[in-house]
Amino acid sequence: MDTFTIGADLKVQRLGFGAMRITGDGIWGPPDDPEEAKRLLHRVVELGIDLIDTADSYGPEVSENLIAEALHPYPDGLVIATKGGLRRTGPGQWPRDARPERLKECCEASLRRLKLDRIDLYQLHSPDPRVPYEDSVGALKELQDEGKIRHVGVSNVSLEELAQAREIVEVVTVQNRYNVTDRHSEDVLDACEEAGIGFIPWYPLATGRLAEPGGALDQAARAHDATPAQVALAWLLARSPVMLPIPGTSSVEHLEENVAATGIELSPDEVREIGSASQG
Numbered sequence: 001m002d003t004f005t006i007g008a009d010l011k012v013q014r015l016g017f018g019a020m021r022i023t024g025d026g027i028w029g030p031p032d033d034p035e036e037a038k039r040l041l042h043r044v045v046e047l048g049i050d051l052i053d054t055a056d057s058y059g060p061e062v063s064e065n066l067i068a069e070a071l072h073p074y075p076d077g078l079v080i081a082t083k084g085g086l087r088r089t090g091p092g093q094w095p096r097d098a099r100p101e102r103l104k105e106c107c108e109a110s111l112r113r114l115k116l117d118r119i120d121l122y123q124l125h126s127p128d129p130r131v132p133y134e135d136s137v138g139a140l141k142e143l144q145d146e147g148k149i150r151h152v153g154v155s156n157v158s159l160e161e162l163a164q165a166r167e168i169v170e171v172v173t174v175q176n177r178y179n180v181t182d183r184h185s186e187d188v189l190d191a192c193e194e195a196g197i198g199f200i201p202w203y204p205l206a207t208g209r210l211a212e213p214g215g216a217l218d219q220a221a222r223a224h225d226a227t228p229a230q231v232a233l234a235w236l237l238a239r240s241p242v243m244l245p246i247p248g249t250s251s252v253e254h255l256e257e258n259v260a261a262t263g264i265e266l267s268p269d270e271v272r273e274i275g276s277a278s279q280g
Ligand SMILES: NC(=O)c1ccc[n+]([C@@H]2O[C@H](COP(=O)([O-])OP(=O)(O)OC[C@H]3O[C@@H](n4cnc5c(N)ncnc54)[C@H](OP(=O)(O)O)[C@@H]3O)[C@@H](O)[C@H]2O)c1
Pocket: 017, 018, 019, 020, 021, 053, 054, 125, 155, 156, 175, 176, 201, 202, 203, 204, 205, 206, 229, 246, 247, 248, 249, 250, 251, 253, 254, 255, 257, 258
């Protein structure tokens, strides 16, 4: 697996782990088998993954608590990236709340749950239309100045919002939905690549009709004795050197498959064909 350095000092493997799926249905409450979730987290680390993405809203609190229970004291070099800015009101419900005072409370609570003095990467989960974006980003800058956050990331942003955030604070990562079936954030990805900002594509495993028999992913999967989901990850990794996919799973078997995808080397033709099929 090759590496990417976030914010000039956090060197990570380019495939991370998304810890949203270690909760109950609707990303609400505890998982059916918390011990299995902790076993999965241990396996994440054993496999050499050193970037775990979570959020206070996953559960809520469940994902961060499980990470701390399973992995604290953390191995050297493990980067835990968490987020604040959403509330939870029930399964599948995610109202936004990125008021500065609330973000500060959320960050303090994440620090306590994760048993950390400083969070390596704290991401603003989403712009909140009721709060000026610069106020939300400004709160993260203050938390950084206070030493509670090492680096700041943003998520679910447009090109304009990214530019606005970068005027206030050094943004080291952007986390937007991006996969072979959804390339709306292409402009944001290009901006990240140009600036050396890590781009964390969420929902990276979507495959859609490209995985159907004869589709571009299906064909490449057959050629590499892989699954379409693995090829989708390999394509993301080939798409840009700043791409840091964080596939999420509740299963050790799927985790191992996802890590194995880093060993798939697509030919330039395959990368091009999947890329053009995904935009067609
Ligand atoms: N910033 C945001 O707004 C935002 C939004 C959503 C997610 N995220 C982050 O992004 C991460 C990934 O996003 P995501 O979980 O929505 O999408 P994803 O990782 O693309 O897909 C996860 C789904 O794929 C399944 N899966 C995982 N590995 C598989 C494999 N090898 N073969 C077949 N199925 C597999 C999982 O089920 P099993 O459990 O059965 O494996 C799960 O249902 C999340 O964990 C979270 O950290 C961020």
